[in-house]
Amino acid sequence: AQSVSQHNHHVILSEAASLELGCNYSYGGTVNLFWYVQYPGQHLQLLLKYFSGDPLVKGIKGFEAEFIKSKFSFNLRKPSVQWSDTAEYFCAVNVRGNTPLVFGKGTRLSVIA
């Protein structure tokens, strides 16, 4: 069965610091990869996704993620975080076709002034 591992449970950064959140998945086949964000009191929203092509994917709000197939990884990055990036971040994967998304446990990001 697929599984998704997010290495950091809670990350605390100062504004303008760089961010990298780790994500690894266990499935060896062809996959689609996603990062979702959940701001306090809001629903899950798509941040970015990868399904083919350039392994460096750019999303909303200055976020990007790099798919490294050999490492089964899809780490999320942002060069300079803002206080408004405080949220919970979830990595998710599904197998090509019609399988449901499998989510990681999430990483809570707290950005302090």
Added chain:
Amino acid sequence: GAGVSQTPSNKVTEKGKYVELRCDPISGHTALYWYRQSLGQGPEFLIYFQGTGAADDSGLPNDRFFAVRPEGSVSTLKIQRTERGDSAVYLCASSLGTSGGNTGELFFGEGSRLTVL
């Protein structure tokens, strides 16, 4: 509607009672998913509908949980004989479905928070 709508937003019930949670997906989305999110965890898959039929119900924890989507649009998640361990946020999501190169992107509702006392 513009987004996925879930009702009620909050439900408090007593152990042993029956609960229904409703989801109204984005218009035109043929696939509908139910997830459950407990505190400090990521969303956990429960069941997925393609049209009216349950394409995958492997995530339902036991036979107390059941979901329907009789007309291929609105779905209801039903929980019988609720237990304290059922307390969680129940998330509904919809997507365009599996045809047309769909990549599985899900659009989520705000969830129904269930508390079983």
